[in-house]
Every structure is written in C-alpha cells, then in structure tokens.
Amino acid sequence: MLHSLQARLAAMLAIGLAVLSLIAATAAFRVLREEIDRMSDSALQETAQRIVPLAVKDILDREQQNSTERIAGVRPHGELLTYIVRDQKGATLLQSHDANPAIFPPALKPGFTSTRTHRLYTETVLQGTVSLTIAEALEARHRAGIEAALAVVKPLLLVVPLGVIGAWLVVRSGLRPIRLFCDGIAARGRDDLSPLGKAGMVAEIEPIADSVNDLMQRLDRALTAERSFTANSAHELRTPIAAALAQTQRLISETRGTSIETRAQNVEAALHTLARLSEKLMQLARAEGGSILSEATQDLRPILQMVVEDIGRAERSSELRLTLPEQAVHSRIDPDAFAILARNLIENAIRHGTTAEAIRIALSSEGRLSVTNHGPIVATDKLSRLIQPFERGVTTARGSGLGLAIANAIAQAAGARLTLHSPPPGMTDGFEAxxxxxxxxESHHGPST
Known part of the structure; x- marks a missing residue:
C-alpha cells in the first residue's frame, strides 16, 4: 500500500498512461487488421483479374490440349498466392506450381470465399466456361497482423517507461512546495511556534499553512499559560514555605525535650521537601519555557567545576571525581541552564548511588557530559520512563522525580541528547546519564588560552 502522495500520484499517472497506451494499441491493431484484410482482398481480386486473360490465352494457344500444365518457376520458391484454372466441368486446365487442389473447393461462385485456412477469390470468363480461383493462406495475414502489432507495440515499450519517468518528475516537481513546507516545519527549533511564512507558497497549500499557524498559535498560548502557571505557582509558594519553615524551626527550639518536638521536626522535613519540589518546578518551567541558548558561546568547564565544588561542599558524604579536558568546550547553552542540567544529574547520582564508591563526572572536548555512579541496576524497560516528570524507579531515596525530566528538557532545548545506561559500559552495576x-x-576548536 502506497503511503506517499508522490508515489501514489505517480503510480496513478503511470497506470493511466499504460492503460491508455494499451487501448490505443488495441484500437490501432484492429484498424491495421481491417486494413490488411481490405488490402489483401483487393490484391487477390486484382491479381486474379490480371491472370485470367493470360491463362485463357495460354489455354487457347495449346490447341485444346487436355493435359494439366504447371507453370514452372525460374527457380524453386514459395508462393504467397496460388491459383487454379478449371473448366465448367471442374477439370483443372492450369495451376500454379505450388497449388494444392485440395484447398480449392469445386463449383465456387464468383467473388470472395473463406475456408478454415485460406481466403479465396473466383473470377469467371468465356461465359462461365472457365473459372480462375486464387488463394491466400490466412496464416500469412495473421503473420502480417502480428508484425503490424509488434510495429505498434515496440515504440510503446519505449514511450511508456519514458512516460512513467516523466510522470514521476512532473509529480515530484508539482509536490515540491509541499516538501519545502514540511522541511520548513521540521527545521524549526523545539520551542519555535512562530507563524509560518507564506511567501512563494502555492494557493493549494495556503489553507494548510493557515490552519497550521492557527494551531501553533493556540498551542503557544496553551503552553505559555501552563508554564506561567507552573512558574508562578512555584514562585508564590516559596515565601509561605519559607515563613512556615522559619516558624517550625522556632517551634522546635521552643519545644526541646517535649513530645511536640518530634512532630515539629516531621513538619520541618515535609516543608523542606515541599521547598525542593517548588524549586524543581521552577527549573522545569524554565527548561520547557525556552531561552536555553544564548547569543554568545562560553566555555562549559568552569561552570561544571563550580557546580561540582558547590555540591561537594553540601554533600560531604559523597566523593565527586571531576574530569575536564585541557581544551575549552565552547557551547551556546545558557550558563545557568547548563548549571541546572549538571546539578540535577549529579544530585540524582548522589541520591540513588552508593556512598562507598566515588561519583565520576566527565566532560569531553567533543561536548559529552557523563555522570556515573555505582548502585542498583535499573531495568531496561524503566530507563526510558525515568525522563518523564514525576517518574521514579524502584528506590527508597527521597526525591521529586523531576531531576532527569529537567535535564532532558534542557538538553532537548539546547539541541543535545540525554541517554541513560544501566549498568554503564564496562561496569557490572550502577547508572550513567x-x-x-x-x-x-561552529565554535573555536583550538586550545584555550
């Protein structure tokens, strides 16, 4: 089944051309057959009328000789037309050397007659006392018809393939505006929902472009409202959460040694979790809201080193090993966005890895960032789902399920790609982002100065 419009139209045109060619060839063959029959009958009649006087003269010159005579040819040859001359009693007076009397029925009336194998024409003279019958094998007519049909079909064997190629090129050229339209959509950035330009667009495609532009405008409004709501909600939650956390901490200090202290500490832990969740929601809103790429390029090495040092001071129980290339890694990704991406990947490794082994963070000169930790193996069918918001693997560690989703959203917006492996290549356990x-x-590839 053809799913391509170009292939479908080309196939329809090719089939139509082939059918029309077949119909034209069939009609031409029928006309040729009729013309061959008409011309052959005319040739039979004219030949008979020319031979009759010669045959009569030859018979009279023999002084009424009764023996049957055959006209000897100059050399042996096959006759296309054979004839026989008979008197009124049916006796053969004269015949061509290849004539077979069995194919000439007796007592034929003047005019045309057809048998199963031959076409015959009879002419009478001397008041019907002498008749000449000339015969042509129908096989010869059939052979001539086949040769005529081949003469018609041979050009079609060349014309039809050329027509198919021409139909394909015509359809391809006619559908070029659609391909350009699709290529323009495909070349857009992940968050580019601006209206499509219609300069040079054919009239048949303009309604599609208008519909797509309308759809993108509605989608842009919906996404903007969703991101704005997420960002504003997370931002507005920060102040009351901070106030509630301060009051809870004061309550803990005032209830030292009482049963209320434990309950207040549980409330404090819940508020810390809520504060982290609101922070992650703000990061996710920014990652999905665009502005991930900056106009100028910057070296990613100092940004990553600063993030690792900051996390290392806060997470003293985990060892972080950072590997940086000697060559600068220039990128157009926004420094803050890259810091958020790296921080989420490293925090995810700390939260779900084992503290007995160091966490390895490596940035290559080709622009690959890898964060690897030891720990339990994540099933392959769950890896692809971990980049979805609020998706968590089988773990008892605290978390919001947003870290990998934030990192993936930033990577996609920057034109990069996040892939997950468990275990990492060359390891028997653990996880790699x-x-x-x-x-x-397009950045400079020379060594940094």
Missing part, C-alpha cells in the same frame, strides 16, 4: 552534542559545532 550521558548528554551528547553540547559543543557548538
């Missing part, structure tokens, strides 16, 4: 294509392809 790998971000590729962070480096700007």
């Amino acid at each position: 790998l971000v590729e294509n962070l480096r700007d392809s």
Whole structure:
C-alpha cells in the first residue's frame, strides 16, 4: 500500500498512461487488421483479374490440349498466392506450381470465399466456361497482423517507461512546495511556534499553512499559560514555605525535650521537601519555557567545576571525581541552564548511588557530559520512563522525580541528547546519564588560552 502522495500520484499517472497506451494499441491493431484484410482482398481480386486473360490465352494457344500444365518457376520458391484454372466441368486446365487442389473447393461462385485456412477469390470468363480461383493462406495475414502489432507495440515499450519517468518528475516537481513546507516545519527549533511564512507558497497549500499557524498559535498560548502557571505557582509558594519553615524551626527550639518536638521536626522535613519540589518546578518551567541558548558561546568547564565544588561542599558524604579536558568546550547553552542540567544529574547520582564508591563526572572536548555512579541496576524497560516528570524507579531515596525530566528538557532545548545506561559500559552495576552534542559545532576548536 502506497503511503506517499508522490508515489501514489505517480503510480496513478503511470497506470493511466499504460492503460491508455494499451487501448490505443488495441484500437490501432484492429484498424491495421481491417486494413490488411481490405488490402489483401483487393490484391487477390486484382491479381486474379490480371491472370485470367493470360491463362485463357495460354489455354487457347495449346490447341485444346487436355493435359494439366504447371507453370514452372525460374527457380524453386514459395508462393504467397496460388491459383487454379478449371473448366465448367471442374477439370483443372492450369495451376500454379505450388497449388494444392485440395484447398480449392469445386463449383465456387464468383467473388470472395473463406475456408478454415485460406481466403479465396473466383473470377469467371468465356461465359462461365472457365473459372480462375486464387488463394491466400490466412496464416500469412495473421503473420502480417502480428508484425503490424509488434510495429505498434515496440515504440510503446519505449514511450511508456519514458512516460512513467516523466510522470514521476512532473509529480515530484508539482509536490515540491509541499516538501519545502514540511522541511520548513521540521527545521524549526523545539520551542519555535512562530507563524509560518507564506511567501512563494502555492494557493493549494495556503489553507494548510493557515490552519497550521492557527494551531501553533493556540498551542503557544496553551503552553505559555501552563508554564506561567507552573512558574508562578512555584514562585508564590516559596515565601509561605519559607515563613512556615522559619516558624517550625522556632517551634522546635521552643519545644526541646517535649513530645511536640518530634512532630515539629516531621513538619520541618515535609516543608523542606515541599521547598525542593517548588524549586524543581521552577527549573522545569524554565527548561520547557525556552531561552536555553544564548547569543554568545562560553566555555562549559568552569561552570561544571563550580557546580561540582558547590555540591561537594553540601554533600560531604559523597566523593565527586571531576574530569575536564585541557581544551575549552565552547557551547551556546545558557550558563545557568547548563548549571541546572549538571546539578540535577549529579544530585540524582548522589541520591540513588552508593556512598562507598566515588561519583565520576566527565566532560569531553567533543561536548559529552557523563555522570556515573555505582548502585542498583535499573531495568531496561524503566530507563526510558525515568525522563518523564514525576517518574521514579524502584528506590527508597527521597526525591521529586523531576531531576532527569529537567535535564532532558534542557538538553532537548539546547539541541543535545540525554541517554541513560544501566549498568554503564564496562561496569557490572550502577547508572550513567550521558548528554551528547553540547559543543557548538561552529565554535573555536583550538586550545584555550
């Protein structure tokens, strides 16, 4: 089944051309057959009328000789037309050397007659006392018809393929505006929902472009409202959460040694979790809201080093090993966005990895960032779901389920790609988050100064 409009139209045109060619060839063959029959009958009649006087003269010159005579040819040859001359009693007076009397029925009336194998024409003279019958094998007519049909079909064998190629090129050229329209949509950035330009667009495509532009405008409004709501909600929650946390901490200090202290500490832990969740929601809203790429490029190495040092001071129980290339890694990704991406990947490794082994953070000169930790193996069918918001693996560690979703959203917006492996290549356990294509392809590739 053809799913391509171009292939479908080309196939329909090709089939139509082939059918029309077949109909034209069939009609031409029928006309040729009729013309061959008409011309052959005319040739039979004219030949008979020319031979009759010669045959009569030859018979009279023999002084009424009764023996049957055959006209000897100059050399042996096959006759296309054979004839026989008879008197009124049916006796053969004269015949061509290849004539077979069995194919000439007796007592034929003047005019045309057809048998199963031959076409015959009879002419009478001398008041009907002498008749000449000339015969042509129908096989010869059939052979001539086949040769005529081949003469018609042979050009079609060339014309039809050329027509198919021409139909394909015509359809391809006619559908070029649609391909350009689709390529323009595909070349857009992940968050580019601006209206499509209609300059040079054919009239048949303009309604589609208008519908797509209308759809993108409605989608842009919906996404903007959703992101605004998420960001504003998370931002507005920060102040009351901070106030509630301060009051809870004061309550803990005032209830030392009482049963209320434990309950207040539980409330404090819940508020810390809520504060982290609101922070992650703000990060997610920014990651999905665009502005991930900046106009100028910057070296990612100092940004990553600063993030690792900051996390290392806060998470002293985990060892972080950072590997940076000697060559600068230039990228157009916004520094704050890259810091958020790296922080989420490292915090995810700390939260779900084992503290007995160091967490390895590596940035390559080709723009690949990898964060690897030891720990339980994550099932393959669950890896792809971990980049979805609020999706968590089988773990008892605290978390919101947003860290990998934030990192993936930033990576996609920057034109990079986040892939997850468990276990990492060369390891028997653990987890690796790998971000590729962070480096700007047009940036300077020489060593940093």
